[in-house]
Amino acid sequence: MNGTTEADPMEAAGAPAARSGEARSGRSGFGHTVEALTLALVTVALCVFFGVWGETSATFPTTANMEALLANQAVLGVATLAILVPLVCNQYDLSVGANLGLSAVLAAKVLSEGAPLPAAIAVALAVGALGGLVNGLVVTRGRVNAVVVTLGTALVMTGAVNGITGGQAIIQGIPSDLISFGSSQTLGVPNLFLVLVVLALLAWRVLEHMPIGRYLYALGSNEEAARLVGLRPQRLVLMSFVTAGLLAGAAGMLMVARTGGASPRVGETYTMPAFAAAFLSAAAIRPGRFNVFGAIVAIIFLAVLKSGLNLAGVQPYVSDIVNGVALVAGVALAAYLGRRRLRAARGS
Amino acid sequence: MNVAAASPSRVLVAARELHKAFPGTVALDGVSLELRAGEIHALLGGNGSGKSTLTKALAGVQPADRGTLVLGDAEHDASTFTPDDAWEAGLRFVHQQPSTFPDLTVAENLAVGAQFERSALGQISWSRQRRAAQAILDRFEVPVSPRARLSDLSAANRTLVAIARALASQREEGSGVLVLDEPTASLPERDAQHLLSSLQRYAAEGRSIVYISHRLPEVLQIADRVTVLRDGVVAGSLERAEIDHDRLVALIVGGQLDHRAAADRPALAAGTAPAVTVRGLACGRARGIDLDLRPGEITGLAGLVGSGRSSILAALGGARAAAGDVTVDSRPLALGSVAAAMAAGVAYLPEHRGDMGFFDHSLTDNLAMVVMPRYRRGLGSIDRAGARRAARELISGFGVRAASEEALLSTLSGGNQQKVLLARWLQRDPRLLLLDEPTHGVDIGARAELHAVIRAAAAGGAAVLVASSDAEELVALCDRCVVLVAGRISAEVPCADLTADDLNTLTYAEAR
Ligand SMILES: Nc1ncnc2c1ncn2[C@@H]1O[C@H](COP(=O)(O)OP(=O)(O)OP(=O)(O)O)[C@@H](O)[C@H]1O
Ligand SMILES: [Mg+2]
Numbered sequence: 060m061n062g063t064t065e066a067d068p069m070e071a072a073g074a075p076a077a078r079s080g081e082a083r084s085g086r087s088g089f090g091h092t093v094e095a096l097t098l099a100l101v102t103v104a105l106c107v108f109f110g111v112w113g114e115t116s117a118t119f120p121t122t123a124n125m126e127a128l129l130a131n132q133a134v135l136g137v138a139t140l141a142i143l144v145p146l147v148c149n150q151y152d153l154s155v156g157a158n159l160g161l162s163a164v165l166a167a168k169v170l171s172e173g174a175p176l177p178a179a180i181a182v183a184l185a186v187g188a189l190g191g192l193v194n195g196l197v198v199t200r201g202r203v204n205a206v207v208v209t210l211g212t213a214l215v216m217t218g219a220v221n222g223i224t225g226g227q228a229i230i231q232g233i234p235s236d237l238i239s240f241g242s243s244q245t246l247g248v249p250n251l252f253l254v255l256v257v258l259a260l261l262a263w264r265v266l267e268h269m270p271i272g273r274y275l276y277a278l279g280s281n282e283e284a285a286r287l288v289g290l291r292p293q294r295l296v297l298m299s300f301v302t303a304g305l306l307a308g309a310a311g312m313l314m315v316a317r318t319g320g321a322s323p324r325v326g327e328t329y330t331m332p333a334f335a336a337a338f339l340s341a342a343a344i345r346p347g348r349f350n351v352f353g354a355i356v357a358i359i360f361l362a363v364l365k366s367g368l369n370l371a372g373v374q375p376y377v378s379d380i381v382n383g384v385a386l387v388a389g390v391a392l393a394a395y396l397g398r399r400r401l402r403a404a405r406g407s
Numbered sequence: 408m409n410v411a412a413a414s415p416s417r418v419l420v421a422a423r424e425l426h427k428a429f430p431g432t433v434a435l436d437g438v439s440l441e442l443r444a445g446e447i448h449a450l451l452g453g454n455g456s457g458k459s460t461l462t463k464a465l466a467g468v469q470p471a472d473r474g475t476l477v478l479g480d481a482e483h484d485a486s487t488f489t490p491d492d493a494w495e496a497g498l499r500f501v502h503q504q505p506s507t508f509p510d511l512t513v514a515e516n517l518a519v520g521a522q523f524e525r526s527a528l529g530q531i532s533w534s535r536q537r538r539a540a541q542a543i544l545d546r547f548e549v550p551v552s553p554r555a556r557l558s559d560l561s562a563a564n565r566t567l568v569a570i571a572r573a574l575a576s577q578r579e580e581g582s583g584v585l586v587l588d589e590p591t592a593s594l595p596e597r598d599a600q601h602l603l604s605s606l607q608r609y610a611a612e613g614r615s616i617v618y619i620s621h622r623l624p625e626v627l628q629i630a631d632r633v634t635v636l637r638d639g640v641v642a643g644s645l646e647r648a649e650i651d652h653d654r655l656v657a658l659i660v661g662g663q664l665d666h667r668a669a670a671d672r673p674a675l676a677a678g679t680a681p682a683v684t685v686r687g688l689a690c691g692r693a694r695g696i697d698l699d700l701r702p703g704e705i706t707g708l709a710g711l712v713g714s715g716r717s718s719i720l721a722a723l724g725g726a727r728a729a730a731g732d733v734t735v736d737s738r739p740l741a742l743g744s745v746a747a748a749m750a751a752g753v754a755y756l757p758e759h760r761g762d763m764g765f766f767d768h769s770l771t772d773n774l775a776m777v778v779m780p781r782y783r784r785g786l787g788s789i790d791r792a793g794a795r796r797a798a799r800e801l802i803s804g805f806g807v808r809a810a811s812e813e814a815l816l817s818t819l820s821g822g823n824q825q826k827v828l829l830a831r832w833l834q835r836d837p838r839l840l841l842l843d844e845p846t847h848g849v850d851i852g853a854r855a856e857l858h859a860v861i862r863a864a865a866a867g868g869a870a871v872l873v874a875s876s877d878a879e880e881l882v883a884l885c886d887r888c889v890v891l892v893a894g895r896i897s898a899e900v901p902c903a904d905l906t907a908d909d910l911n912t913l914t915y916a917e918a919r
Contacts, residue, residue: 268530270523273511277519280510287468287506288520288572289490348510 094396098343098353098389102360109367118370126249128366130242132358133251134159134314138333139340139354140262141306145205145299146337146349147266148278150198152300153330154209155307157216158190160326162311164220164229167321171232183315184308190216191304195297205300213327220323230320241316251313255355258309263351275299276348335386336361342393361385417444418477419615420465420498420584425474425485427460427639429818431810434460435471436639442584442615447606449626450619452636453659453850454822455808458619459503461636462588466500467493497583499573501590503619503821503848507565509558513551514540516568521576547571548601562593562759570602574609585609586617589821591625592848593759595711595876603629621822621850622877623655637661660852679703682870683723683839688731691718692894696731700839700870705861707881707902708874709914710891716874717758719891720841723872724748724755735838749777752838756828756845758874763828766817770809771798773816774831801830806856822849829857833864840864840871846880858884878907878914890914 109119118124141155166183170176190212197208240250266272278285278295285292310329315321339360340353361382368378420442427435434457442448452458463469465476467490474485478496493500507516514533517540518524524535540553549567557565570590587606591599607629610616620626626633633645635658643658681699688696693715700706708716722729725748733740741747748755757763765773775782775794782790798812805826809819816824825848832840845861846854861884865871875881881888882905890898890913898913 264530268533270518270525270531273515273519273523273531277508277511277515280508281505283504284506284508285519287463287466287500287502287504289466289468289494290520 094346095344097392098339098360099356102356102363105360105363105367109363109370112367112371114371115367119367122247124366124370126244128362129252130249130317132362133249133255134310134317135329135332135336136252136255136355136358137258137306137310137313138329139336139358140258140351141303141310142330142333142337143340143349143351143354144262144266144275144302144306145296146279147272148275148295148299149282150205150296150299152191152194152209152303153206154190154194154213154216155303155310155333156327156330157213157220158187158304158307158326159311159314159329160321160323161190161216161220162186162308163314163321163326164223164311164323166312167229167233167315168223170234170237170315171229173232176234176237179315180312183312184305187304187306187308187311188301189304190307191301192297194304195300198300199293199297205296213330217327220326224321224323226323228320228322233315233319237316238319241313241319251317254309254313258306259351259355262306266351271295271298332361335382339386339389339393342389342396346393346396357389360389418442419444419479419582420496421477422461422465422485423475423477425461425464425471427457427464427469427471429810431814433639435464435474438474438636438639438641440634440641442617443632444582444613444615445610446631447610447616447618447629449630449633450617450636451621451626451633451655451659452642453852454826454848455820456636456850457639458636459588459820460639462500462502462586462617462619464488465493465498465586466490466502499576499583499585501566501570501573501585501587503588503592505565505569507557507569509556511557512553513544513555513557513560513568514553516557517543517553517572517575521572543571543575547574547605563595563598566590566593567598574605582613584615584617586619588619589621589848590618591620591622599625621848621854623652623851626650626655627652635659656851659850682736684732684734685723686732688719688722688729688733690722690727690729690731691715693718693722693891694894696896698872698889698896700872702838702868702870703865704887705865705871705873705885707885707888708872708891709878709881709888709910710874711876711914714891714914715894716891717843718894720755720843720872720874721757723839724753724757724841726755726757749835752835753841754832754835754837754839755841756832756843758843758847764816764824767815769813769815770802770807770819770827771795771812773827774798774801774834777831778834797834801834802827805830805860806853822853825849826853826857829860833860836867837864837869840869842871842873844875845873846875846877854880878910882907882910 109115138155138159142152145152162183165186166179169182170179194205194209194212197203198205243250245253266275274290274295278290278292282292311326314325336354336357337349339357340349341347343353343356344350345353364385365378365382368381369375418441422438422440425435425438438457438461440461450458450461460469464471464485467488470488471485476483476485476488483492508519511519514537518536523531524539526532537553544551544553547567547570549564549571551560551564551568557568560568570587573585591602594602603625606616606618618626618630627650630650631647633650633655635642635644635655637659642661645654679701682702683700685696685698692713696719698706708719710716718727721727722742723733725743725745728743731742733742735751735753738751740751765776771794774797782794784790795812802809802812807819807826807830808823816827819827825845829845842861846857849857861871861873873881873885882902885902887899887901888905888910889896890900892914900913
């Protein structure tokens with residue numbers, strides 16, 4: 060139909076696209092590629108900078124530091140994936156950190172009581188999934204806001220962790236196989252980071268290339284429309300919380316492998332950094348929307364920044380501040396690029 | 408009708424005795440409807456009469472409380488009817504609310520709710536998906552790329568994507584039901600005409616089409632049968648031969664239309680000083696716009712979609728950045744700020760009511776939002792009772808159909824939401840009233856009422872500027888019309904002896 064081809068920018072925003080057909084895809088073109096890779100390029104630039112800067116050139120570009128840097132991101136990375144899945148459909152899961160902690164503690168506990176490794180993994184995943192299921196059920200059946208629900212379950216889980224451990228870390232009886240898996244490399248890449256890569260690939264495939272993932276994005280984009288085209292919003296939300304729980308359980312298991320045990324207060328400290336990375340994901344790879352690879356880039360970016368500043372002898376509080384500023388600046392940049400893209404599309 | 412594929416009387420879908428109640432309203436009170444193969448069945452009725460509720464019950468997205476649905480040979484309990492059942496039976500819908508996904512691409516929008524092209528592993532095959540999407544877009548002549556994001560498209564193109572999605576997934580010829588709930592509300596005239604002729608083609612192939620609209624000329628043009636709802640019951644049905652304008656109006660409004668003539672208003676004294684002057688306004692496509700708007704005068708802005716109508720209104724309302732000199736009561740108006748415009752006495756009702764309502768708040772809150780200082784009492788507290796009283800008066804004064812002034816805006820039918828938003832601005836007694844498509848989606852009864860309200864506002868001393876794509880409306884409502892072609896004023900005509908056809912001729916003048 061052709062009535063809109065001589066359209067005003069405001070009244071018919073799509074008109075330029077209409078005229079030039081393919082041209083205005085919103086996802087192609089040089090400018091767009093640069094936009095998508097900005098954060099990754101900034102990260103590379105930061106690495107180069109810390110590699111040559113006098114303060115850090117001796118310590119930053121070493122194999123040991125790189126390995127530690129990557130291995131340290133595995134738990135955070137999987138926790139970020141856990142947060143990302145519900146976030147895609149506009150749901151906030153604030154309990155990922157606490158759930159991760161509870162899964163880790165229970166897995167460590169059964170290990171310390173002599174259970175075999177597969178059983179411990181099953182426990183971690185089951186505990187995580189159960190937490191997610193409770194979140195999802197209360198949100199969908201009880202119609203309570205997810206922020207409130209997950210804030211509540213986070214407190215419950217944290218309490219449970221303290222009850223189970225009596226505040227003491229569990230470090231006895233962790234199989235040495237697990238610990239050595241957690242501290243060694245394959246082909247020079249830390250094993251734990253490889254686990255993160257595998258899980259990220261899986262999440263990416265499901266979110267970007269399976270119908271269910273597109274349904275989650277659709278739900279996040281317009282819930283009423285999702286209902287009207289016959290999707291089942293409640294079911295999708297429930298599924299996203301269970302998936303988040305499963306991933307939190309996996310992250311808990313990785314934490315046991317990384318630290319050789321489980322200490323009661325570590326889990327919840329992951330929630331905020333993981334949210335930071337999840338939000339920052341909208342600034343990379345697929346600007347304007349939360350996405351898996353954007354999250355991985357964001358995690359590495361934040362980690363490089365922190366590691367470099369640490370090695371330069373900067374006080375930890377300074378690096379916290381820099382991290383916070385980087386997060387807000389990154390997300391603001393993403394929002395700005397998004398607006399500019401829209402303006403360009405609307406031709407004004 | 409020239410039906411080859413099926414006998415014209417074959418009933419594809421029958422709804423029997425559907426009931427649906429919401430807190431405070433009975434939306435459907437025993438509605439029965441039969442849809443036959445090969446017919447275009449117009450479903451009419453005033454705002455809030457239950458048309459969309461019926462649509463959603465047929466779609467299974469908001470099941471009826473009770474009733475029966477007969478689909479071919481299968482009989483379903485309407486209260487347990489699901490979207491999957493509807494899909495299986497070949498029912499497809501274009502709902503009244505925008506039901507596309509702004510963050511997804513066109514290709515994805517076409518697939519969500521229908522089917523993704525998938526490879527063996529269950530993974531989406533994007534190349535096939537895009538090709539399929541391109542084929543659909545070509546077939547239905549939607550001028551967009553499969554890769555474009557929906558948020559980058561115009562309202563018209565978004566609607567076309569939703570329509571293409573519903574049409575594309577129809578199975579073989581000679582079966583299937585397509586329900587369109589006010590699809591032409593945001594379409595420009597030519598696209599609307601194109602859609603109507605496509606619908607006639609589909610019906611001729613043996614499908615059944617339910618067409619919901621407030622635009623009676625469209626209905627007269629294509630409907631084979633008409634069912635009119637009023638207050639949740641079937642007020643009457645007409646066969647092709649019985650359909651005429653006056654009968655439809657009588658069934659819809661349940662009596663005679665209130666023709667309060669424009670002549671009720673005192674004639675403008677010649678030489679009345681303008682309340683608003685516009686010089687050299689530039690915004691979006693609009694360039695070099697000069698206007699003098701006198702108090703008590705209703706000025707129409709005519710023009711095709713894209714001629715700059717909305718830009719001018721948005722600029723004067725402060726909602727878009729613009730350049731130029733504007734004065735209100737001889738005082739210069741700072742452009743680009745809604746707050747400044749409001750302070751100067753400008754009230755602006757944009758085209759898409761979705762942008763203006765606080766949908767999960769009560770009518771009282773929605774109405775009070777722009778006049779908060781009136782209800783302020785000591786210590787910054789709010790006079791709730793006063794706000795509710797005022798809301799009650801506005802609701803009855805504007806004939807809004809709502810359970811109470813505490814009902815949420817989202818629970819009102821589309822046309823009633825529009826009345827609430829208009830009432831919100833009129834209670835400020837504006838100097839300049841800017842209305843963009845004020846009667847979009849409003850039923851003919853309410854439309855006459857809204858026109859009366861707008862005339863009253865003018866008689867009260869407001870300068871009124873109305874943009875509408877409906878030439879009939881402009882000619883009936885306005886004192887004079889300004890015609891825009893490609894962003895510039897091409898003509899200015901008094902409306903006294905103007906016909907809608909004259910005006911259309913002017914708007915299409917140099918558009919090709
Ligand atoms: N979700 C809801 N909650 C409460 N009331 C509702 C809801 N949806 C619709 N209603 C009420 O049901 C009645 C019928 O509404 P419906 O949307 O079906 O009207 P309509 O005929 O489509 O009107 P319009 O022409 O304005 O679109 C109205 O009184 C409306 O206020
Ligand atoms: Mg409706």
